[in-house]
Amino acid sequence: MNSPPTARELNLCLCHTCGQPCDMSAAPTECDRCGAALHWRKELSLTRTWAYLLTALAFYVPANLLPVMKTTMLGSGADSTIMSGVLEFWQHGAWDIALIIFIASIAVPGIKFVSLALLLITVQRNSQWARKERSKLFRFVELIGYWSMLDVIVVALVAALVQFRALGTIEPRLGILFFGLVVVFTMLAAMSFDPRLIWENPHNEERLDDATQR
Amino acid sequence: MTPHNADTHTSTPAGTPAIKTRRFSVSLVWIVPIVAVLVGISLVVHNVLQQGPTITLNFKTGSGLVANKTEVKYRNVVIGQVSDVALSDDQKSVNATIKLAKQAESFTREDSKFWVVRPRIGAGGVSGIDTLLSGDYIGADIGQSDTRAKQFKGLENPPPITYGEPGKRFTLHTQGLGSLDIGSPVYYRKIPVGQVVAYELDADGKGVNIEVFVHAPNDVYVTENTRFWNASGIDLSVGANGFALKTESLSSMLAGGIAFQAPPYSPNDKPAAEDHTYELFDDQQSALAPPNGQGQYMALRFDQALRGLKVGAPVEFLGVEFGKVVSINLDFDAKKRSFPINVGIVIYPQLLGEANTKLLKATQHDPADEAGGVRLIGTFIENGLRAQARSGNLLTGQLYIALDFFPKAEKVAFDPKLRPVNIPTIPGNLEQLQEKLEGIVNKINQLPIERIAGNLDGSLVELRKGLAQLNAKTLPGVQNTLGDMSKTLQSANSTLAEDSPQREQLSQTLDELGRMSRSLRELSDYLGRHPESLIRGRPDNAAPTDLQGPPRK
Numbered sequence: 001m002n003s004p005p006t007a008r009e010l011n012l013c014l015c016h017t018c019g020q021p022c023d024m025s026a027a028p029t030e031c032d033r034c035g036a037a038l039h040w041r042k043e044l045s046l047t048r049t050w051a052y053l054l055t056a057l058a059f060y061v062p063a064n065l066l067p068v069m070k071t072t073m074l075g076s077g078a079d080s081t082i083m084s085g086v087l088e089f090w091q092h093g094a095w096d097i098a099l100i101i102f103i104a105s106i107a108v109p110g111i112k113f114v115s116l117a118l119l120l121i122t123v124q125r126n127s128q129w130a131r132k133e134r135s136k137l138f139r140f141v142e143l144i145g146y147w148s149m150l151d152v153i154v155v156a157l158v159a160a161l162v163q164f165r166a167l168g169t170i171e172p173r174l175g176i177l178f179f180g181l182v183v184v185f186t187m188l189a190a191m192s193f194d195p196r197l198i199w200e201n202p203h204n205e206e207r208l209d210d211a212t213q214r
Numbered sequence: 215m216t217p218h219n220a221d222t223h224t225s226t227p228a229g230t231p232a233i234k235t236r237r238f239s240v241s242l243v244w245i246v247p248i249v250a251v252l253v254g255i256s257l258v259v260h261n262v263l264q265q266g267p268t269i270t271l272n273f274k275t276g277s278g279l280v281a282n283k284t285e286v287k288y289r290n291v292v293i294g295q296v297s298d299v300a301l302s303d304d305q306k307s308v309n310a311t312i313k314l315a316k317q318a319e320s321f322t323r324e325d326s327k328f329w330v331v332r333p334r335i336g337a338g339g340v341s342g343i344d345t346l347l348s349g350d351y352i353g354a355d356i357g358q359s360d361t362r363a364k365q366f367k368g369l370e371n372p373p374p375i376t377y378g379e380p381g382k383r384f385t386l387h388t389q390g391l392g393s394l395d396i397g398s399p400v401y402y403r404k405i406p407v408g409q410v411v412a413y414e415l416d417a418d419g420k421g422v423n424i425e426v427f428v429h430a431p432n433d434v435y436v437t438e439n440t441r442f443w444n445a446s447g448i449d450l451s452v453g454a455n456g457f458a459l460k461t462e463s464l465s466s467m468l469a470g471g472i473a474f475q476a477p478p479y480s481p482n483d484k485p486a487a488e489d490h491t492y493e494l495f496d497d498q499q500s501a502l503a504p505p506n507g508q509g510q511y512m513a514l515r516f517d518q519a520l521r522g523l524k525v526g527a528p529v530e531f532l533g534v535e536f537g538k539v540v541s542i543n544l545d546f547d548a549k550k551r552s553f554p555i556n557v558g559i560v561i562y563p564q565l566l567g568e569a570n571t572k573l574l575k576a577t578q579h580d581p582a583d584e585a586g587g588v589r590l591i592g593t594f595i596e597n598g599l600r601a602q603a604r605s606g607n608l609l610t611g612q613l614y615i616a617l618d619f620f621p622k623a624e625k626v627a628f629d630p631k632l633r634p635v636n637i638p639t640i641p642g643n644l645e646q647l648q649e650k651l652e653g654i655v656n657k658i659n660q661l662p663i664e665r666i667a668g669n670l671d672g673s674l675v676e677l678r679k680g681l682a683q684l685n686a687k688t689l690p691g692v693q694n695t696l697g698d699m700s701k702t703l704q705s706a707n708s709t710l711a712e713d714s715p716q717r718e719q720l721s722q723t724l725d726e727l728g729r730m731s732r733s734l735r736e737l738s739d740y741l742g743r744h745p746e747s748l749i750r751g752r753p754d755n756a757a758p759t760d761l762q763g764p765p766r767k
Contacts, residue, residue, distance in 0.1 A: 055250040059253075067243075
């Protein structure tokens, strides 16, 4: 390869906190500038990502099955789950809103699960396949991460605003909590993932080991 | 810090110390998904534990039933939800699948009731108004049975009495439902204490059975002697005191209602048992009236028109009402060529009270002995018992039948074998009066009024002539005579005046007369003492005093 030497080859390690390249020849444990702990790669990146991803997946089930809010209009109340809300909007002809909710609440978390799982598996397999695209994929996942919070914010907003007693009230239900947790944990998973692992050289297995160890 | 991590690497050599520490490092991060899974599992378990029984309700229509929205409520607490609404297999009804809550398990008792609560405007008022906004829901009432069921038939109307309310049910029997309806109130002393819960035709279709429910604790006022009457509508009566308007309450006026009360004096009265059957009377008066007892049908035959006599008109005996007219029929008498009227009456001797009992005792008559009773009536008729149609109200011309004794009435043969018993009649007071008046009018009609009038006219002409003569001739003469008379009277007056010479002379004359009479008396006295002087003449020695009188002049 004609690539320039990596930081590892120059025995340098970038401080995660302040960005200072530290000389690792003396094997320091802290950044000599800010005092933060030094790691070659993000600490336990794959394990944590997996754990958070699975947690988010576990919460994804009740988040979609349980009702997220209860709308009481003129005395008649109905619980609605995310999917029922989407269907209701769709049936009433508001397909644009239905599409937005569907993308933000169901599709985006799903895409994140698939993308993160793909990234994790390829990294674990040390795959050389489409590294650049995978890197783009990760940036995309990070970008759309918090957009799923849209739902939580909408529910919080309408629950706070629509309190007209007998005329109509909206109350949040348990589902929205799980949904929020799904979003939080997918974001945590994305944050735990170290994109540099995508570029890890398959020939330097020992050094990779080191990286994950620190 | 762990030197090795199995998750990141398949090729990591596992040393003995690594196994020790791996657990620690794994548990630290993996706690999070484990907790998440546990939470999920606990949710599932909780859900399964909360899952109540599923039942199917069968309704005629699915109106107001929405899957996953319509709730099942008991005492306004949600105990379940409709999970599915579908047509039944034969497409004649709608099956609603209900998921009941865990604690609502007892609602699967076989005799539990379910109905759709909709806004209803009924006799008893407006109900279910809240569902106007909130949408319909299914009401439930828990049953008593021990057996459980999965299939229930939904009621079309909400049961009027729910939730095992304390009280008693009673059955009222009547001829027609009137303005009553399910939910019509039942009043006791004008306080609503219950309501009509059901009604149905008799088995033979000749009456109506009304089921009423009286709430506890007022159900104790329904005693065995209690009378129920229809309190619907307005009772406007025109009596001697004027108009009397009676209503039970405004709502009963509109919606109908039933009132009950025991007669004022009802000793040994005890609260009625559940499902006691009563008669429903038309009004309070007939309800609280003493019992009629055995009625007796009798026939009357009138020869006069009976305008104003109506079926239901009272029959009175010596002024006491004890029966009523039940039929009025026009008849044709072929012999007399007339149209008599047959009037059927029913009398209730028991209504005569004391009179009846004492009469029975005195005649030692057994009420059950019908022939004896007829014989008794026969004796009455012999003594002048007659029926008469009398005018009860001159203004409206209403007639009533009066049974009274008319000792002067013509004797009538009484046939004790005839049924119904026939009581002879005599024309009414008004008719009698009418007849007399008619006779008078006839006589007047027969008078030669024309001739009398002609004669009278002639006489009057003569009279006028005479009067004219009188005026012209006699009256001036009379005037003169009167002037003369006046003059005469004047002269008489002057003659008789105090200072007139005639008067003077008169008094002198009278004095003379007096003296004369005195001398005459003396003379007579003297003659009495000396009768001989008539012959001999006056003696010389006669007392001078004796002689002084007469010759004084």
